[in-house]
Amino acid sequence: MKPNDVILKSVTRVAAVIILTFSIYLFMNGHHHPGGGFIGGLSMASSIVLLYLSFGVEKVRENIRVDFKKLSAVGVLIAVATGTVSVVFGKPFLTQTFGHFDLPIFGDTELASALIFDTGVALAVIGTAVNIILSISEDR
Numbered sequence: 001m002k003p004n005d006v007i008l009k010s011v012t013r014v015a016a017v018i019i020l021t022f023s024i025y026l027f028m029n030g031h032h033h034p035g036g037g038f039i040g041g042l043s044m045a046s047s048i049v050l051l052y053l054s055f056g057v058e059k060v061r062e063n064i065r066v067d068f069k070k071l072s073a074v075g076v077l078i079a080v081a082t083g084t085v086s087v088v089f090g091k092p093f094l095t096q097t098f099g100h101f102d103l104p105i106f107g108d109t110e111l112a113s114a115l116i117f118d119t120g121v122a123l124a125v126i127g128t129a130v131n132i133i134l135s136i137s138e139d140r
Helices: 006-028 037-055 057-063 068-088 113-138
Strands: 098-103 107-112
Touching: 006 037, 037 057, 037 113, 068 113, 107 113
Parallel strands: none
Antiparallel strands: 098 107
């Protein structure tokens, strides 16, 4: 007998979108307010794990074709490279730089190197957290 999990799947569809939207908000506000790459990546990983729990590993892997081990490695590489770039220019490791740019739709926008670092941290956290949960689920 197949379990009837219509309510779980219906709620997950809505909850995953809400969690992903909030994750992006946390990620983008990170260098001015509490949040950033770690908590944004962790909340995004929680929404992916929720999808795995609701729809099953095989179904989600068909739709999200990401190798989370490689994703975490790329994230660490981006984070370390961001810090190393400042050393190349004679500044201390992980020195942040920023500038204001006039973007066509957004107008005057501040872009900071901390956003690139936070991207690396978020990718590393997403890859690691999802990979840990998937490894635990395979050990049944």
